[in-house]
Amino acid sequence: MSVLSAQSGSAMVRGLQERAARALPAERVEEVEGWWLRHAPSCAWWVGTVLPHGGAGTGELMGRVVEAEEFYAGHGTAAWFQITPSACPEELDAVLAKRGYRRESLASLQVAPTARVLEQVPAGSLRVRLENRPTRAWFEVWHAVNGHGGEWDMLGRVERPSAYALAMIGDDVVAVGRAVADTGWAGVFGMATLPQARGRGAARSVLAALSGWAGTHESDRMYLQVERDNIPALRLYERAGFSEICGYHYRTAEG
Template identity: 75%
Template structure:
């Protein structure tokens, strides 16, 4: 499998793990609409091939879809996995470049090696609990509607696992994973500020890796913003490395 095919496959798995409320497939481009969720849930995944002279037509079609719902179009741009020239076409149409992201991968075995004596206790659930959701919201709430975020999680197809790292009786860090055709995606990592530096996030990752290994997933992937230095250090220490970088283009 080429890197391009792997990138496309992982990003399509990620889209299934972050399911939009409405999805339209147009000639291989996935148009997601999630009006009240975090913005990255509702974007265009433009993986279907397109000839250079056809790009503008297809961009205009996507713009019409989002305009019809009162939203601006936003495209996820992964070099090598999107049609050549798309980023340039969007820039020429006035789209802003935003949110540089690193797509990273690791073997489940490598992540599991990071377990250490005295690691924090981690609970795993099949569904998000209120305690799990409250920690995630406390760290990452960006104006998205809480009810819509709950609904998004309810749309995720199993098998899934929600992890809570606990100190005493208090949940201090969370994360979730979705197993999908041999891979386990890592999402929603969050640690309360007072618990940082105590191994909570690493304990969550190791617990998710243990679960992944038990659910026929030999490899893991995640997406992290490139300006999040603490998270990048954590993922490097636990065995992840970058497969590719990507960014978004937003209309207006």
């Protein structure tokens, strides 16, 4: 890869992860020279991780880490860092490892052309209803699959155009997902399918509906984040036309 294309790829990764941070907004965000320090006590832990995108020389890096640790200590919690090699300071991962931070939760950032996702609509796809806000039925499926958390407060903070998809079998909602449009891209989040509906094309129907919505909101590309050990989800997204542009992981000193 040329220097120019490497820089372009790094900028795209940073931009996508910052779009994801806007689609998963923390309760408090403090930006310090490109590093996003995020506090989200009622949300899933990854919503409140450090997004360390600003450059830092060798002499500055430790100071930035300590500053982040002090931010989280002030909120009564330990720091978690999201580590993406192409988007973070080069030495950060090694610095955190030496500081006792363990590596956690390998993940994949994936992208696809919106038109390609729409083309993958399965034969006999389920009926999907789209809403502009999460409904009780949407939350019921999400909570049945993922448990309860602070999703309502978080989703109420999303400022970009959003769609909430509900796949139906008869009158029953069996799968959900959401998309957020942001400057030419639509991020996919909140995918969940009830166990009894798996293998019936519900998730692919949700993705197809969200891609149709994205196309009407000037988003010709889509992205998502998925855990690398979630094999069924990886297969689903591959069939839908997504491919990985980078992997990333987290570092934490939490006991």
